Amino acid sequence: MQQVFKKPVSLKDVQTHFCPGCHHGTFHRLVAEAMDEFGVQKRTIGVASVGCSVFLYGYFDIDVVEAPHGRAPAVATGVKRARPDAFVFTYQGDGDLAAIGTSEIIHAANRGEDMTVIFVNNTTYGMTGGQMAPTTLVGQRTSTSPYGRNQGKDGAPIRMAELLAQLEGVAFSARVAVNNPKNLMDAKRQIKKAFRYQAEGKGFSFIEALSSCPTNWGMDPIKANERVGTEMCAYFPLGVFKNAAEF
Amino acid sequence: MAYIEIDESRCKGCGLCTLACSRKLVMMSDTANKQGYVTAVATRQDQCTGCSLCAEICPDVAIVVFK
Numbered sequence: 001m002q003q004v005f006k007k008p009v010s011l012k013d014v015q016t017h018f019c020p021g022c023h024h025g026t027f028h029r030l031v032a033e034a035m036d037e038f039g040v041q042k043r044t045i046g047v048a049s050v051g052c053s054v055f056l057y058g059y060f061d062i063d064v065v066e067a068p069h070g071r072a073p074a075v076a077t078g079v080k081r082a083r084p085d086a087f088v089f090t091y092q093g094d095g096d097l098a099a100i101g102t103s104e105i106i107h108a109a110n111r112g113e114d115m116t117v118i119f120v121n122n123t124t125y126g127m128t129g130g131q132m133a134p135t136t137l138v139g140q141r142t143s144t145s146p147y148g149r150n151q152g153k154d155g156a157p158i159r160m161a162e163l164l165a166q167l168e169g170v171a172f173s174a175r176v177a178v179n180n181p182k183n184l185m186d187a188k189r190q191i192k193k194a195f196r197y198q199a200e201g202k203g204f205s206f207i208e209a210l211s212s213c214p215t216n217w218g219m220d221p222i223k224a225n226e227r228v229g230t231e232m233c234a235y236f237p238l239g240v241f242k243n244a245a246e247f
Numbered sequence: 248m249a250y251i252e253i254d255e256s257r258c259k260g261c262g263l264c265t266l267a268c269s270r271k272l273v274m275m276s277d278t279a280n281k282q283g284y285v286t287a288v289a290t291r292q293d294q295c296t297g298c299s300l301c302a303e304i305c306p307d308v309a310i311v312v313f314k
Contacts, residue, residue, distance in 0.1 A: 001248075005302040005312035016307065020284060021261030025306030181267055181300045214261075221261035 008032035010041045012061050021221020023211035024052055026178045027120055028059055030188050034195040040087040047076040051093035052126045070101025073108035076115045087198060089116040094135040095125035098158050109204050112169030116194050116205045119160060122213040130216030134158045137235055157235060161208040165241035171203030174240040177210040179228040183238065193247045202245045210236055249297025249314040251289050257309035260284035264301035264310060270294055273301050
């Protein structure tokens, strides 16, 4: 008899502040597992953003820099250039990366900085009270779109994984979800691939992680989990959009 | 013979583990933990295959699996 599943070493044994059913916790674990697999815990420097991911330093047993809202890729650029031996990743939400930090992410990606970006897309500004984000689906009610997102007025949701895949500097871009065991296992593989790109110095790798936000969607965890598979996957297709080194 | 252990104090009662178990061995209990969440419990452990899917899907890493 042996333990076949346990908490990754890179993840601290603490209670998280995430709401019940929020996929942030699952993505934290998958990232920690990838760090364990590559044995880079001791030399990893994470860059946290503003949003529900803000308490990253409390959950990962690694060094973490806290970046201003949206600026995580710019801070990570500095970290990686000052410490080329370090393993650098940013962990950002959609309000942070796709709205406030659009400029930073596009230029960091275009420069092909040797880092990994984990982008958690839950179609809303989770921590600040469920406002409309650039990734909010058309018709979705949020606190700043009480009648639903209007495509004519607010535009259509941004597909970041596809957008970044077009850039020359991006080596790997994929979209994953963890709403069911099949997608979860695939998410685990893709996150490890993204980390492999950095471990082998092959360039910028990007993971868009579709997540639920039961609280701000006004749903119970099971319904919110279902919505990821139905509404979100329909607009944000899962898959690998660029895999330059063909890992 | 496989079995799982659920850390009740960490469980937030989201119920995702009950969906992941194809044999429906993980169910919701009717008791709340210190945080006030109704927690998940493992039942009929003799039928557990140790597939670990309940633990994989748990956002709070509250489940460990032995096989």
